[in-house]
Every structure is written in C-alpha cells, then in structure tokens.
Amino acid sequence: MFSSILYKEWLKIRRYLIIAFLLNLAVFSYLFISLRHLFVIEHAEMIWYQAFEIGTLHYTLIKYLSIITGIIIGAAQFIPEMIRHRFKLSLHLPVRPNALALWSVLIGLFAVAFISILDAFSIYAIISIYFPHEAAISALLTAIPWLWAGLVAYLGIALTAFEPQSSRKFVYLLITGGFLWLFYQSNDYESYNRAIWRLVALSLLFIPSVILPAYRYRNRSS
C-alpha cells in the first residue's frame, strides 16, 4: 500500500521537487557569490564588526526560501487531487482514509525536509568558508526557524487543500499564517534557541490534524 501511495505522490512532485531544488540551489549560489563579493569590496574586520558587533545577518536572503519550497511541494501534491475533486479517487482506494491522508502528507513532508536539510548543510558550508566554525553553527541555529517554517507552510497547504469548506479553508490559512509569523519575530542571532523546540513540537500537531479535514472531505453533507 505504502509503496503504491509513494509512487503516486512521487509522480506528482518529482518535477516540482527538481524545480524547488534548482530554486534553492540558485538562491544559495547567489548567497555565496554575494558573500564573496562582500569580502572583496569590504575589509574583513568591517564585515566582522557588522556581523558580530552590530548583529547584521548576511544570509537573510534565505529567510522565506523554505516557505516557498513548502508551498511548491504542497501545491504540486494537492492541487491535482483537488481539481474536479480527484481526491475522491484516492479515497475510494482500498486503503484506510486516515492512513492514506497521513502517508501522503508524510511523503510530501519528507520531500520538503530533504530540501531543508540540504539548505541547512549549504548555509553551514557557505558561512564556514568565510567565518569560523562557531559562526557557521550560529548561522545554522539562526536559520533553523526559517527552515522549519517551510515544513509548517507545507502542512498548512495540506490542511487547507483537504478541507472541503471554504470558510474553514480560510481559518486554516489564518492559523498557518499566524504560526509562520511566530518563526519570524526576530532578526537577531540564535534568538530562537530556547523557543524553537517548543515551536517544533507544537507544529508537529499539524501532522495528525490533516486527518480531520480529510475525514470531513469524505463525509460532506452538502
């Protein structure tokens, strides 16, 4: 059953996964080039001063990148199911609807997480080129909320897509937007170090919550 669902989801997202990968690659390449350019035109001690005395983040370019990735994968996965109510085809398969919805979401989540992990390695690697190891780790910790926001955006898209009622879709989008807003409340280094794990734990509640709209999709009354 799982391999069959994986096959279907893979067919939907494979092209968009490549697009998302190329987009992330382009942004990180640009980040690398920008940093190199900065070190060419500025004195190293000035950049150090900006980064660690003033607190300038030199990698805010990637701030919303993961959200875009989450939206791309979510849209690729769920828009084809929602057009002309094709999700009914999936719900008629001899598979428990809850398991079907959960597996579908976990597969998409894995795809977004894959790109986010690559992003995490990339930011560590790029910062490591120009700054000491501690600064690269700090950059990674600073970027974790942004990277995690991509998973939340994806889950919000899934939740909204499964929901059959427009007013509830709007509510789910508001909840998702509000939750994402929480991840962007500071531009300081490592400002989420103490809060991020709570936010991560809380956002994991999005995963089982997709069961409710999927159930409502199947048992509509109008």
Added chain:
Amino acid sequence: MENVIEVENLTHWFGKQIIYENLNFTVPRGRIFGLLGKNGVGKTTLITILMGFLRPISGRCRVLGENSHNLSPAARRKIGLLFEGHLAYNFMSISQIEKFYSAHYPNWNRELYYGLVDRLDLPYDHVIKNMSCGQRSQVVLGLIFAQSPELMILDDYSMGLDAGYRRLFLEYLSEYVKDGSKTVFVTSHIVQDLENLVNEVIFLDRGGEILQTPLDDFMSDFKQFSFRNNGLKNIPHRDEVIKSVDNTGSIISVYSFQSKEAVAAHLKEQGLEVAVLEQVPMTLEDAFIGLTGKY
C-alpha cells in the same frame, strides 16, 4: 437473493431543494440495474451517497452489507466505481496508472486493461491529461474492468464515448456479468444503450419519486397511444391513468400503464371523443421520455 445495495428511507436536500424524501430500493446480486432520470433528479448525488462521499440528511444506505458512510477497504476493493466525467489521475500515463491501481487489487486483470487500452493505439507513456475525453474514458473503463469488482457502479459511462466504443464496452459488460455473481449499477444519458443491457430499471424523478421494475415488465406494461387532433377542444391531462401527454399539434400521444380500452374510456371521461386510438411501439428511450416527460 442477497442485496448488494439497500437504500432505506433516504432523505436528502440541498438548501430548499428536496432531492429525495424517504427513498427506498434494493439492488440484488447478479443483476444489471439502470438508474434513469432527467438531469438534476439526483442520480450522481445518489451514487455519491452510496459511495460515502456525501452524508445524507437521514436514512440508511448499505453497500455489500456495510454502511455506505463507512465502507471498509475490503468492501471498496470489491467495488469498481466510475466517477462522473471519467475522473482519473491525469498526471499519470497509461502504464503508470495501471501500475498504480494494480497494486491495490489482488484480482487485477492486466490483459483486460491493455486489451481495451491498446485499441487507442497510443504509446504506454502517453499522459492522460493529453488525451481526449473519449480516450480518457477508455482508460478509466479499462481500469475498472481490470479490478474484476463484484459491484460496478458506473456514473454516466457513455459520456464522451463514440458509438463504436460504446458498443464494445457493452459487450465487455455483458461478458463481465455472465457468471451471475457480478452486479452493475449504471446511469447513462444514452438511454437507448441500456435497452439491451439492463435487467431492471429505476426511474428517479424530482423529489425522489421512484419506479423500480424489471425492464421487460416495464416495456410490456408501459404503452404509448396516439390519436389525431381533429380540432379537439380539450387536451388530455396527466393523472393516475395518463402518465404524460405529448402534443405535437396534429398528433397527440398519451402514455399509460393501462390497456388501450381503459385509456380510451378514460379519455372519454375527460371529454375527449377519440375516433381511432393507436398503440405505438416504443424504444426504451421513447418510454423514458413518455414516463418522465420532455422538458
């Protein structure tokens, strides 16, 4: 005989429009049932309820012995369902969709699928979204046959199909039900196709009025009588005896379950002196229009 579909006191409405009120019918195993009705009487809604995608206001529907709102995966495995408009995963190709569905159905008949799809003369990597409506229909119907389901529910199977493929499909369907263990519940806008296919018909009317009858009984009991309109002052009207009236000007036709003599006497009671009342042979489509009326 075991019933594969049981509908009891089904009531549903959308807003102020009543679709059904206390609708009751059963579909026994091994029969081909045609569900007929004009546009908007709730044929697709009924199938949507039977497959558990819509919760009715009240009433009970059971499919293969299970509550239709909560069909188990095992029950769904036995049901081949054609959604209205031949819904399909249009991002898949001919071979991908076969590979995907075959994993879910233990009795999968790959040869049957490709037997139907090969007639399209398309490469197996042809993607469904690039197909015409009729080509997509052929792929979807091939998938349903390949499942070898116990119960086939087909919502307007004929949409987009040309005459040749419709004929081919009906042949496959006849072969499919031959052993008597399979059941088909079908709707079609091409009523004529069902004449040589279905054993029983369910006529659904607005508000959920229903007539369930073996097709042969219906075709022998329901009759069309015509007479010349030689300046009649009155036109016959619908009532218990006359189910509908078709007035084309010079010829008036009345439809009834009564005998010629009874209809003639009834017309007289309505104040109509009809010199010659002729029974006219009907096809199922004529009878369907006679029963439900033109728009």
